[in-house]
Structures are given as structure tokens and as C-alpha cells.
Amino acid sequence: xxxxxxxxxxxxxxxxxxxxxxxxxxxxxxxxxxxxxxxxxxxxxxxxxxxxxxxxxxxxxxxxxxxxxxxxxxxxxxxxxxxxxxxxxxxxxxxxxxxxxxxxxxxxxxxxxxxxxxxxxxxxxxxxxxxxxxxxxxxxxxxxxxxxxxxxxxxxxxxxxxxxxxxxxxxxxxxxxxxxxxxx
Amino acid sequence: xxxxxxxxxxxxxxxxxxxxxxxxxxxxxxxxxxxxxxxxxxxxxxxxxxxxxxxxxxxxxxxxxxxxxxxxxxxxxxxxxxxxxxxxxxxxxxxxxxxxxxxxxxxxxxxxxxxxxx
Numbered sequence: 001x002x003x004x005x006x007x008x009x010x011x012x013x014x015x016x017x018x019x020x021x022x023x024x025x026x027x028x029x030x031x032x033x034x035x036x037x038x039x040x041x042x043x044x045x046x047x048x049x050x051x052x053x054x055x056x057x058x059x060x061x062x063x064x065x066x067x068x069x070x071x072x073x074x075x076x077x078x079x080x081x082x083x084x085x086x087x088x089x090x091x092x093x094x095x096x097x098x099x100x101x102x103x104x105x106x107x108x109x110x111x112x113x114x115x116x117x118x119x120x121x122x123x124x125x126x127x128x129x130x131x132x133x134x135x136x137x138x139x140x141x142x143x144x145x146x147x148x149x150x151x152x153x154x155x156x157x158x159x160x161x162x163x164x165x166x167x168x169x170x171x172x173x174x175x176x177x178x179x180x181x182x183x184x
Numbered sequence: 185x186x187x188x189x190x191x192x193x194x195x196x197x198x199x200x201x202x203x204x205x206x207x208x209x210x211x212x213x214x215x216x217x218x219x220x221x222x223x224x225x226x227x228x229x230x231x232x233x234x235x236x237x238x239x240x241x242x243x244x245x246x247x248x249x250x251x252x253x254x255x256x257x258x259x260x261x262x263x264x265x266x267x268x269x270x271x272x273x274x275x276x277x278x279x280x281x282x283x284x285x286x287x288x289x290x291x292x293x294x295x296x297x298x299x300x301x302x
Contacts, residue, residue: 015228023231026208029257030227033209054226062232 004035004044008051014059016066079118083128086110090132091139103133107160108167115171122172126164133160190242190275193233196223198242198264198272205246207259208234234262242268 001009008031012024034047067073090106107129114125134157147155190198193215200206200214208230216224225233237243246263264272286292 019232019235023235026260027227027231029259030208030212030230032257034227050224050226054228058226058228058232062228065232065236 002035004048005032011051011055014055015062018066019062076118079114079125082110082117083114083125086114086129087132090129091136104159104163107133107163108170111164111167112171112174115168116175117171119172119175122168123165125168126161130157130160130164133157189278190271191233192223193225193229194237194242195272195275197230197233197237198268198275201243201262201264202269202272205261205263207261209259211262237268241265242271 005028009028012020012027015024031047031051034050035044038044038047067077090103090110093103093106111125111129114129115122118125134153137153137156143152145152189195196215196219197211199218200211206214208227211234212225212227212230234243238245242265243262244265246261249258249261283292287294
């Protein structure tokens with residue numbers, strides 16, 4: 001396999017997995033055909049230029065098609081969007097408030113919602129949301145007093161992570177119960 | 185896909201397949217030749233369009249075999265379906281009406297006379 005083919009093969013990972021599963025080999029075969037016909041050095045640039053333009057145009061389209069045909073993927077994007085909004089809200093609230101109870105409640109609620117919407121790879125939600133609170137402290141330059149000799153920021157991160165895990169897996173459990181009760 | 189007019193890429197693929205079965209690279213070359221290099225498709229665009237066309241029932245995959253003109257690799261061939269042929273014909277009719285209208289308004293010149301076989 002030539003270097004060009006290896007590079008092209010690597011770039012194919014940009015396509016949705018389902019599309020690649022069926023068409024990956026055909027795409028590579030077609031690229032090989034183009035390279036073979038553009039036999040000389042300078043002519044070999046043409047398939048590459050065409051391929052770069054093709055990747056830029058077709059990759060987003062294939063992902064849009066893939067999302068449209070797969071409700072599960074659509075839910076993943078919604079969950080990530082909600083997660084980003086939650087992180088911003090948490091960051092803003094934490095920067096301007098010292099009310100640990102409200103922040104804990106917000107973390108549990110947000111991660112519960114995310115665990116419910118997207119139970120697959122649920123561990124990522126407490127990690128992502130958990131970054132918001134210590135992040136806000138770091139960004140605002142706020143001091144967190146140490147607890148029993150352990151740095152305050154570490155204690156805060158562990159606390160937030162624990163809250164997030166509790167919220168997320170409560171959401172996952174609620175989803176399972178709902179699926180069993182109403183049928184999914 | 186059958187309600188609204190097909191995209192230029194889809195129409196060109198249907199035209200390329202109207203003469204018979206072709207594999208991906210042959211379709212790409214046929215489209216490029218038919219449009220005098222005005223429409224060239226990359227592998228992703230071509231197979232993306234073919235996937236949508238297969239889903240819409242415009243074309244179908246047929247046997248996998250080698251192309252005597254190419255190397256010995258086995259290739260999947262595509263064939264136009266009856267539905268695909270009807271969609272292509274409808275689109276061609278629609279385009280013919282547009283061309284006639286443009287000709288009447290002198291936007292384009294008269295049709296070139298048909299070459300008579302000698």
C-alpha cells in the first residue's frame with residue numbers, strides 16, 4: 001500500500017462508522033483507480049486536490065444524513081449540547097455564589113437529566129459537569145480552604161464528582177425503570 | 185427523492201447508468217465525460233449519492249465481478265431500477281421544457297442539427 005493510500009485510508013475515519021462499514025473498501029478502491037490513472041508525479045496532485053475538496057463537502061453531509069437516520073445519535077448531540085449549557089450555567093453560578101447546597105442540587109439535577117437522556121457511557125457526564133465547579137474556582141482565583149491537610153480544590157473536585165456520579169446513575173436507573181414500565 | 189427533482193449529481197449518475205451496469209469508478213468517469221469535466225465527483229460524494237439512491241430505490245447493487253479493462257480487483261456494479269429510469273425521464277422532460285423556453289427567449293442558440301449517419 002502506497003503512502004497516498006495510507007493517508008487516504010486514515011482520512012476515511014472522518015466518515016460515519018456505519019457508512020464506512022459498507023463503503024470503506026469501495027472508497028479506497030476508487031481512490032486507487034484515480035491514482036493509477038494519474039500516473040505521473042504532477043498529475044498525481046489532481047486526485048489529491050479533488051479528494052480534499054470531496055472530504056470537506058461530503059463528510060459533514062454524511063454525518064448529517066447519519067444523524068437524521070439515527071435517533072440515538074441525535075440524542076447524543078442533544079445530550080452534549082445540554083451538557084455544554086449546564087457547564088456554562090454552573091460556571092456562572094459558582095463564580096458568583098457560595099451556596100454549596102444550591103450548587104450540589106444543580107449538579108445532581110443536571111447529571112440526572114444527562115444520565116436519563118444518554119445512559120450509554122454515562123461516566124462522562126459527572127466528569128464533564130464536574131470540571132465546571134473547580135474550573136470556576138480556578139478561573140475566578142477564589143481560595144478553597146484545605147480540609148484535614150488535603151488541598152481544598154481536590155476535596156471540591158472529589159465532592160463534585162461524587163454528586164455527579166450519584167445524579168448520573170440515578171438518571172440511568174430512572175431510564176431503565178421508565179423503559180421497563182412504558183416499553184422502549 | 186421522487187417528489188422533488190433529483191440533484192445534478194443524482195441525475196448525472198442516473199444518466200450514466202441508463203446505458204447499463206457500471207462500477208463506481210466507471211460512473212465517475214462517465215459523469216466527467218458526459219458533462220465535459222464540468223461536474224466531477226470525488227469518492228465520498230459519489231458513494232454518498234449512491235447510498236441515498238439505493239435507499240430511495242433509484243439504483244440497486246448487482247453482482248460483484250472484475251472489470252476486464254481494469255486490474256483484477258473485484259468491483260460492485262450498480263444498475264438503474266425502473267423507478268430510477270422514470271425519475272430520470274421526468275427530469276429530462278423537465279429540462280427539455282426549460283431548454284425550449286430558454287431557446288424561445290433567445291437566451292441560447294438553436295439546437296445543433298443532428299448528424300446524419302453516412
